[in-house]
Amino acid sequence: MRRLFHAPRILQKQAAGAATPRWQMNGFNRTPGATARPMTVRNLMGEIDGTNNPKPTDKDFNAKIFVPDKNGPQAWMNGGSYAVVRRIRMLLDPWDDLTTTEQEQVIGRRKSNGSPLSAPASTGTETTPVDLEKFTPDGSLAIPADAHIRVAAAQSNAGATILRRTFSYHDGYLPDGSPDAGLLFVCWRADPTTGFIQIQLKLDGSDHLTRFIRHESSAIFAVPGGAQPGEYVGQRLLEA
Ligand code: HEM
Structure with a gap:
């Protein structure tokens, strides 16, 4: 983080007179190493966010x-x-006024562990593949x-x-x-x-x-x- 802060600062100093920053936005994330094992972060709605991203090991x-x-x-x-x-x-x-079940229907994943609603609650995990074709016993789409x-x-x-x-x-x-x-x-x-x-x-x-x-x-x-x-x-x- 410190290096990321330092790089634009040096650029800004060196560009003084030729360019100035017009705006800046400040965001935050969990510090790596803050959890016992690497974990996907939660956003401010409380959802695990960042699960289904392409991986550098994917062939394309x-x-x-x-x-x-x-x-x-x-x-x-x-x-x-x-x-x-x-x-x-x-x-x-308004988001906090929803029940957890309603929030899960909006996203399509469980709030507790990020498992997709197409997987059983008892065995699904964050990395269980999403099945968009899955139906519930009452005939509605699981997701x-x-x-x-x-x-x-x-x-x-x-x-x-x-x-x-x-x-x-x-x-x-x-x-x-x-x-x-x-x-x-x-x-x-x-x-x-x-x-x-x-x-x-x-x-x-x-x-x-x-x-x-x-x-x-x-x-x-x-x-x-x-x-x-x-x-x-x-x-x-x-x-x-
Ligand atoms: C505040 C706004 C947003 C929130 C809170 C949000 C939240 C989430 C959450 C909780 C997931 C499920 C976990 C995951 O796979 O990361 C997700 C998945 C995803 N989101 Fe968002 N998202 C937002 C905006 C967007 C926008 C603007 C885009 C793109 C235009 C986007 C594209 C995606 C994609 C591609 C996925 C993965 C879908 C898949 O499973 O294949 N999201 N998002």
Whole structure:
């Protein structure tokens, strides 16, 4: 964390006179090592958040997340990625008014351990694969049609996946007394049109969770690939 703080500070000092920061958002996450074993974090709604993310060991991970090498004017993005950053406020008062069972129906996973509702409560774990085809004995979908994990799933979005790396924020209270708190949502993808944009368009129309959140600001960043030996980050763009 300290190094992350230090890097933009040094950039800011060196760019003084030529560039100034226009805005900054502060988020937080659990410190690695704070739990006895590595555990997925919980967001401010109390949900385990970050389970179903592409993994670096997946065979198509690099192709999905990093921009492939090209020649020509866009070559400066080779090996880079696009980051979508959104400040999403949580409507925590109405959320807290739901029962745990209702909250689980909104997300599609159990609050206690993050297991998908398609798995039995007694044996399901956070890593039990999600079964979107599963029905309950009374004939309803185990994971409801408007549950967040169904609507956001790759199967519902022509295979679109994103690498989510989110932070929580809490910036005090709004004039009506409700918490000004939520998720600094950050996701990465080689091509945002086949990642975030595709998924968000679907969520907009049919995700139950949208009743409990407000997207307040949004930005997209082109992040160039790492520097080659002797180069600095972004050199191919800045000196083209
Ligand atoms: C405050 C806003 C949000 C909250 C509280 C939230 C919460 C969650 C939770 C609890 C899960 C289940 C655990 C997991 O797999 O990580 C999940 C999954 C997911 N979310 Fe969100 N999310 C939010 C916004 C978004 C947005 C804006 C997107 C994309 C546009 C998104 C995309 C996904 C995806 C792709 C999954 C995995 C679905 C799967 O199982 O395949 N989420 N989210």
